[in-house]
Amino acid sequence: MKKPNDVILQTVTTVISFIIILFSINLFFAGHYTPGGGFIGGLMTAAALVLLLLAYDVKTLNTILPFDYRMMTAAGLLIAVLTGAGALLFNQPFLTHAYDYFNLPLLGETSLHTAVLFDIGVYLVVIGVTMTIIQTIGESE
Amino acid sequence: MSLLHIAIVLPFIAAVFIPFLFKGFRNIHTGWFVLLVPLALFIYFIQYLPVTSGGQTVSKTFEWIPSLGINFNAHVDGLGLLFALLITGIGSLVVLYSIYYLAKEKEALHNFYVYLLMFMGAMLGVVLSDNLIVLYMFWEFTSISSFLLIGYWYDKERSRYGAQKSMLITVFGGLSMLGGIVLLYIMSGTFSIQELISMSGSLMQDPMFIPAMLLILLGAFTKSAQFPFHVWLPDAMEAPTPVSAYLHSATMVKAGIYLVARMSPVFAESGIWLWLVAGFGLFTLFWGSFNAVKQTDLKGILAFSTISQLGLIMSLLGLGAAALHFDQLDENIYMGATIAAVFHLINHATFKGSLFMVAGIVDHETGTRDIRNLGGLVNLMPITFTIALIGTFSMAGLPPFNGFLSKEMFLLATLEILEFNLFSMDTWGILFPVIAWIASVFTFIYSIMLLFKTFLGKLQLDKLPKKPHEAPIGMLISPIVLGALVIVFGFFPNLLSNSMIKPAVEAILPSLVDSGQEVYVNIYFWHGFTPELFMTIGIVLFGTLLYATLGKWQGIYNRIPEQFTINGVYDRGLEKGESGSFKLTEGIMTGYMRTYLLYIFGFFVAILLSTLVVRDAFSIDTSNLAEIRIYEVILAVVMIASAITILFAKSRLTSIIALGAVGYSVALFFVFFRAPDLALTQLVIETVSVALFLLCFYHLPEISRKEERMGFRFGNAVISILVGITITLIAISAYSNSSVFESISQYHIDNVYKLAAGGNMVNVILVDFRGFDTLFEICVLGVAALGIYAMVHFRGVRRQKG
Numbered sequence: 001m002k003k004p005n006d007v008i009l010q011t012v013t014t015v016i017s018f019i020i021i022l023f024s025i026n027l028f029f030a031g032h033y034t035p036g037g038g039f040i041g042g043l044m045t046a047a048a049l050v051l052l053l054l055a056y057d058v059k060t061l062n063t064i065l066p067f068d069y070r071m072m073t074a075a076g077l078l079i080a081v082l083t084g085a086g087a088l089l090f091n092q093p094f095l096t097h098a099y100d101y102f103n104l105p106l107l108g109e110t111s112l113h114t115a116v117l118f119d120i121g122v123y124l125v126v127i128g129v130t131m132t133i134i135q136t137i138g139e140s141e
Numbered sequence: 142m143s144l145l146h147i148a149i150v151l152p153f154i155a156a157v158f159i160p161f162l163f164k165g166f167r168n169i170h171t172g173w174f175v176l177l178v179p180l181a182l183f184i185y186f187i188q189y190l191p192v193t194s195g196g197q198t199v200s201k202t203f204e205w206i207p208s209l210g211i212n213f214n215a216h217v218d219g220l221g222l223l224f225a226l227l228i229t230g231i232g233s234l235v236v237l238y239s240i241y242y243l244a245k246e247k248e249a250l251h252n253f254y255v256y257l258l259m260f261m262g263a264m265l266g267v268v269l270s271d272n273l274i275v276l277y278m279f280w281e282f283t284s285i286s287s288f289l290l291i292g293y294w295y296d297k298e299r300s301r302y303g304a305q306k307s308m309l310i311t312v313f314g315g316l317s318m319l320g321g322i323v324l325l326y327i328m329s330g331t332f333s334i335q336e337l338i339s340m341s342g343s344l345m346q347d348p349m350f351i352p353a354m355l356l357i358l359l360g361a362f363t364k365s366a367q368f369p370f371h372v373w374l375p376d377a378m379e380a381p382t383p384v385s386a387y388l389h390s391a392t393m394v395k396a397g398i399y400l401v402a403r404m405s406p407v408f409a410e411s412g413i414w415l416w417l418v419a420g421f422g423l424f425t426l427f428w429g430s431f432n433a434v435k436q437t438d439l440k441g442i443l444a445f446s447t448i449s450q451l452g453l454i455m456s457l458l459g460l461g462a463a464a465l466h467f468d469q470l471d472e473n474i475y476m477g478a479t480i481a482a483v484f485h486l487i488n489h490a491t492f493k494g495s496l497f498m499v500a501g502i503v504d505h506e507t508g509t510r511d512i513r514n515l516g517g518l519v520n521l522m523p524i525t526f527t528i529a530l531i532g533t534f535s536m537a538g539l540p541p542f543n544g545f546l547s548k549e550m551f552l553l554a555t556l557e558i559l560e561f562n563l564f565s566m567d568t569w570g571i572l573f574p575v576i577a578w579i580a581s582v583f584t585f586i587y588s589i590m591l592l593f594k595t596f597l598g599k600l601q602l603d604k605l606p607k608k609p610h611e612a613p614i615g616m617l618i619s620p621i622v623l624g625a626l627v628i629v630f631g632f633f634p635n636l637l638s639n640s641m642i643k644p645a646v647e648a649i650l651p652s653l654v655d656s657g658q659e660v661y662v663n664i665y666f667w668h669g670f671t672p673e674l675f676m677t678i679g680i681v682l683f684g685t686l687l688y689a690t691l692g693k694w695q696g697i698y699n700r701i702p703e704q705f706t707i708n709g710v711y712d713r714g715l716e717k718g719e720s721g722s723f724k725l726t727e728g729i730m731t732g733y734m735r736t737y738l739l740y741i742f743g744f745f746v747a748i749l750l751s752t753l754v755v756r757d758a759f760s761i762d763t764s765n766l767a768e769i770r771i772y773e774v775i776l777a778v779v780m781i782a783s784a785i786t787i788l789f790a791k792s793r794l795t796s797i798i799a800l801g802a803v804g805y806s807v808a809l810f811f812v813f814f815r816a817p818d819l820a821l822t823q824l825v826i827e828t829v830s831v832a833l834f835l836l837c838f839y840h841l842p843e844i845s846r847k848e849e850r851m852g853f854r855f856g857n858a859v860i861s862i863l864v865g866i867t868i869t870l871i872a873i874s875a876y877s878n879s880s881v882f883e884s885i886s887q888y889h890i891d892n893v894y895k896l897a898a899g900g901n902m903v904n905v906i907l908v909d910f911r912g913f914d915t916l917f918e919i920c921v922l923g924v925a926a927l928g929i930y931a932m933v934h935f936r937g938v939r940r941q942k943g
Contacts, residue, residue: 077919095916113898125919129923136929137929
């Protein structure tokens with residue numbers, strides 16, 4: 001079988017996937033104030049990776065992005081749990097969040113919220129899970 | 142823990158050491174060590190005789206589970222002591238007999254004596270416990286140890302059958318009894334028998350009184366082999382003969398008698414009690430004696446004879462209840478029945494124990510127990526013959542043995558009940574003396590048969606496996622002692638009357654004693670020419686006549702087909718029970734997921750719809766409905782169309798696409814109902830799941846990829862429509878009532894910025910207000926991913942192993 005020429009797909013994908021990832025990061029950070037959040041952000045990022053998978057193949061993607069997605073899932077769970085457990089250090093119930101406003105360089109006055117840390121956990125788990133499933137199924141014959 | 146408690150559990154303690162003694166002293170028969178236990182206990186219990194005959198009782202408490210009212214209360218009164226003496230006395234004789242009966246080289250003696258001691262302790266516990274739960278515990282101990290003893294020769298198929306049968310029947314009764322005990326506790330708030338007796342008058346009014354009585358009687362009847370639960374006893378004859386002599390004549394089968402006697406003060410005021418106990422006892426008496434004539438096995442005859450004699454005692458206990466209705470009579474004639482019951486109990490234990498031992502000797506010395514092969518042993522075994530003669534004549538009720546006295550008292554009691562004018566006894570009471578007389582005739586026949594066919598007639602040496610000779614003296618001691626007691630009690634019955642019978646009767650009928658009536662026990666041979674004497678003469682005459690013509694009428698036994706016997710019913714019941722439950726499981730557990738789903742949904746619909754109907758819970762309220770907008774209608778139509786397409790599509794691919802259409806429509810609904818987060822997630826997730834469905838479709842094996850429409854099944858259609866209707870009705874009702882409570886969402890709206898510094902309420906709820914749920918949802922995702930990974934990657938490993 002002749003190898004199909006998919007140069008257009010690959011070129012477009014390279015460009016598009018960055019836009020998608022940017023969009024997903026936007027969804028993720030905007031989540032606390034506008035629609036979005038860790039879950040949908042994670043799914044979007046995974047979608048970008050899936051697009052790369054479609055344009056190239058499993059091996060290439062592994063070389064570009066050498067992530068172990070199962071470890072990523074574990075790391076996400078760990079971050080989420082530790083965020084919750086952090087509250088215990090301050091004599092607060094599990095998963096109590098805290099926030100405050102900080103004057104950061106470049107960004108000016110910004111609110112920093114521990115819920116974002118929790119959301120990062122969700123984000124990582126969703127990417128890890130989606131990619132594990134798709135990779136696993138894709139690799140099997 | 143008092144000395145009395147230690148005495149009761151002494152057999153259990155001793156049982157612990159038996160295996161060590163068996164292994165440590167191989168040259169000495171283990172039985173010699175065991176013998177010390179019942180002997181010591183017998184001597185110990187003898188000391189209580191002066192106490193109980195003085196009308197006193199001894200109670201000792203040992204707290205076991207005081208918070209539940211379950212305490213090991215040992216209570217010694219006349220009845221308990223009588224049984225305790227029987228258990229330890231006959232126990233000693235049986236152990237002595239077993240020393241000579243069981244060879245120490247061939248038999249697993251450590252097992253035997255451990256079981257036997259367990260049984261002895263359990264029996265002592267039954268008769269000396271005042272607490273019903275403790276009594277029940279010991280009761281089940283007797284069942285278990287008797288099961289072990291019957292199955293002692295466990296390599297014989299009949300032994301295992303007999304053990305299983307007795308276990309099933311007695312445990313069935315035991316559990317019923319436990320039910321009765323619980324009911325009694327609910328009624329009275331106490332497990333103590335003495336306290337129950339003191340409040341028996343008020344218990345009579347309780348609606349649970351009759352059920353409790355029936356359940357307790359069920360326990361007593363199964364244990365004491367009353368009709369129709371007698372079937373286990375003949376099969377229990379596969380046990381070693383010392384066991385049969387001990388358990389199945391003198392002690393365990395009398396546990397039911399004990400229970401009836403013990404509970405008499407609680408229940409006996411009721412007419413149902415009188416009729417049930419007396420009626421079942423009398424019928425058992427007849428049935429046992431009638432069937433005993435048919436047996437050809439020595440122990441078989443004795444088993445049926447035991448059943449019949451137990452029935453006799455039981456019916457006497459029932460008739461004795463009549464005495465309670467005549468508190469005012471100075472000379473209460475009905476008390477005679479209870480006296481006769483106690484007297485016959487003692488007599489039966491003596492002569493039946495000796496007869497079993499005789500049967501064991503005959504078996505041991507000739508190698509067979511079949512009376513068709515036996516005969517003419519009188520010259521070879523004169524001592525055994527003498528003991529057998531005493532035992533059988535006493536059993537038949539002939540003078541001058543003790544059986545005669547109790548038989549006379551029994552006949553007198555059945556005659557006196559004719560004058561009893563309660564509970565329609567004056568019309569049906571005539572059955573009592575008639576049946577009693579017929580049963581006594583049969584008793585006479587089998588007793589004579591037992592003696593004559595074994596010891597008289599022609600000696601058939603060629604049919605005997607062994608050359609018969611007299612038994613060793615050690616084996617003869619126990620039956621000689623019992624035979625001697627038969628004669629002693631026959632000639633001097635009043636030895637017993639004040640020391641044992643009177644306190645026992647006082648324990649059975651305490652209310653009469655309280656009301657000031659004197660229990661007057663005086664047993665003597667010569668009553669004058671009374672009706673019961675003529676009945677006895679009639680029994681002897683008719684019995685002799687029938688025995689002489691036995692060959693002519695024995696054919697009637699073969700007329701009864703096997704299916705209609707109780708044994709046949711039991712066997713077929715067991716078989717049908719097994720095959721029936723097998724068929725039931727086969728029928729219900731088809732192994733098809735679709736059947737189980739049908740059950741689940743069927744019950745779902747049945748329970749929910751019936752609740753809706755029974756509670757009249759359906760309600761419809763249109764006041765809080767929103768206006769319907771046109772694009773909602775359009776979207777709903779699209780969804781319905783897609784859903785119908787899924788059902789009726791010819792190709793699976795169409796179904797998958799239609800399912801995707803439903804999913805995207807749902808996402809659109811989310812948009813219309815202003816849920817952007819849901820809409821986003823739904824879109825992406827729907828895409829992923831449709832892709833996964835397509836993947837599954839692509840990998841379907843060729844053979845099942847045949848494009849065909851889903852088959853139509855009427856039942857499935859009905860169930861699915863019903864499920865839909867149920868859910869719809871419930872949803873409508875629930876929504877109509879939704880204004881009952883206010884929603885809590887106002888709190889979230891108010892505090893989303895103030896407390897959580899966020900603007901997206903959905904996300905704030907997910908990560909902040911209800912972050913705990915999210916934590917575990919991502920755990921679920923992780924588990925799902927790992928599961929898929931494991932299924933795909935470890936597939937090969939499983940295939941290699943499996």
